Amino acid sequence: MKYQSRTTGSSKRDQILDAAERAILQKGVSATTIEELISEVGVSKNGFFYHFQDKTEMIEAILDRNLEIDKAWFADLISRSQEVYKDPLEQFLAFLELLAEEMSGMPEGHPGCMTTACCYQDRLLNNSVRQVASDILLQWRKISLEQLNRIAANHPASFDVDLEELADMLPALIDGSIIFSRVVVDQSILPRQIRLYRKIIKNTFECAVL
Incomplete structure (x- = not known):
């Protein structure tokens, strides 16, 4: 993404x-x-x-490259948040704020998500391409879920919540916001939605931080 x-x-x-x-x-x-x-x-x-070999192999190469870019990006944002905070909740909230800031820093807004663009026409793609696209989205779940599990081990949730569903909420709102912002021509939607998710996380786990 x-x-x-x-x-x-x-x-x-x-x-x-x-x-x-x-x-x-x-x-x-x-x-x-x-x-x-x-x-x-x-x-x-x-x-x-x-x-x-063909256009499909080229698309797979694009997605493979995006997967590696995202891995490095996540690692950098998480590392930066962990340098400042020790508490896992504070770290994840800082990670989300950094994410929102980076999305805000695109002068013409986010141009779109390759994973989403390919999934819309998945009949044109083979199983290998679909697997890479799946890996990109599941990587978001994995990273978010790891952070949420660390948070839940230290902070009680204010209500019964499925952490995997909470983790899936982040890539779902990002992809949806990218489409929404492009259609209505409002670049502020994506960072605002990330910050709303940040508030949800903060309110879900009872700890007044940041």
């Missing part, structure tokens, strides 16, 4: 992936053609097929 466009200094392979990601986020998988990508990047058709 982190959007990171690579530009100068990247390989032709990365340039193709960058161009494809931009095009897919703008108009979808089926409307993105190999011809337009090789024209934009300045490679031959043989040059494209040197890097990718």
Whole structure:
């Protein structure tokens, strides 16, 4: 879900992936053609097929790259929150605030989620691509659930709550907010929803912090 466009200094392979990601986020998988990508990047058709067997393999490469970007992003945000706070609840609240700040820092708003864009046209994709897309979303669940389990071990919940469902709420509201904000042209929706989730977490576990 982190959007990171690579530009100068990247390989032709990365340039193709960058161009494809931009095009897919703008108009979808089926409307993105190999011809337009090789024209934009300045490679031959043989040059494209040197890097990718077909468009589906290219999409899998984009998602694989996004999975690694997200892993590094999560690790950085969690590390930054843990440097400041010792309590797991305070750390997760700080993580969510950092997340909201980064989403607010995109001048034109979040351009979209590749996972969501691909899932809309999953009939065009093979099982391998669907698995990578699933791994990206399940990574959000894993990280959030790990943090919530640590919180629950130290702070009583104010009501009976399923921690896995609470963990799933974060990627669900982020993907939904990306779509909502683009449709109504309101870039503030995504960071506001993350901060609302932060309030829910804070109120769920009885501890007056931050």
